[in-house]
Amino acid sequence: MAEKYIIGVDGSEQSRTALEWGLTRAAQSGATVELLHVADDSFLSESVAFLSEAQAASEKMLEAEREFARESGFTGQISGTAVVGHPIAEVENASRHADLVILGAHAGSKLAGSFFGTRAVKIAAVAHCPVAVVPSNVEGKPQPGVVVGVDGSEASQRAIAFAAEEASFRGVPLIAVYAWMPPLTPGLEYLWSEELVESQRSAAEESIAIGTAGLAERYPDLSVERRIVQAPPVAAILQAAEDADTIVVGSRGRGGLQRLLLGSVSHGVLQALPRTTIVTRA
Incomplete structure (x- = not known):
């Protein structure tokens, strides 16, 4: 159908x-x-x-x-x-x-x-x-590609599935972005040693690997680029979108009046809207 x-x-x-x-x-x-x-x-x-x-x-x-x-x-x-x-x-x-x-x-x-x-x-x-x-107005001439945020949530998994299918159908690269920031507490920054920061990076690598697992088998011809960025999620996605023409973000799918709240990441991306953005359902 x-x-x-x-x-x-x-x-x-x-x-x-x-x-x-x-x-x-x-x-x-x-x-x-x-x-x-x-x-x-x-x-x-x-x-x-x-x-x-x-x-x-x-x-x-x-x-x-x-x-x-x-x-x-x-x-x-x-x-x-x-x-x-x-x-x-x-x-x-x-x-x-x-x-x-x-x-x-x-x-x-x-x-x-x-x-x-x-x-x-x-x-x-x-x-x-x-x-x-x-x-209606897009700066520059973006390269064909699909950007999707990865964070391990159900909404993210649905967004990844949609983005991968979209990229495969169009024959363009999929750019999976995992953004992380060390939890800084004013006055306690000294507690973050290089070892702890490295452990956060390792956790990020594991999360993005899990989030994109199975894509190669499902879409053999799909080019997947995995980016781990130390930055706020919205900023990381918008930066990645400079190399693509489409963004896919997930909505949490809340109930009642709270449905009007998309979530900070999807809402932030839509407010900036540098590229065509597709919001998927959780």
Whole structure:
């Protein structure tokens, strides 16, 4: 059965960038595509007339984006849904029936009201499938490659599995990054001898070896580069992303209202968003 991608559209430059990325990927993988436009009802009157006009505007926007997709040359199966509602809730519900949700975003956007600004972070936290957030502006011309963080957690293992499959499918290197920092306590730095630091490095080497174990057997042609970096995790991943075009990070998959908290690493990477970032589910 073919995969299904849901691509959020709103006619903006950021949305179009994500749409083009999603259509290219769908053409390569044979996935079906559903375009989703949500008219935010947060500031709308609840009267039938206002909601009817909002629905009509949403359908008009959706048709324009479907036409853009057809004109781009995409020949795969494509459908569309236009709704009036809360963007986060609507995309979360749609993600239950998708293999990947694709959103555009301003790099480092601080606009709380922007569907594809900080809401992309919240959607990535609550979605039921992986979410790809595509920046509209990328510095330089990144080399093809997939960066993934390794820390031994369940979320990390899921991210590694997704990243390895992604890199293998595209035929690009996988860069596995393990970041560590000695637990510095103010005034007690002298307790950290060279032997203790070396033991931390050894533990890091063991962790990254365990985290990437089995990849060579599963993907014989996959090139895996393992990096151990003494730096905060977000900084280490962003540095590695200078040599790649895609980042994969894991979400802890919390329940209730806490689902809006991705975790410091995934949230930090999405806030910087130097490259297309895919958030996987734990």
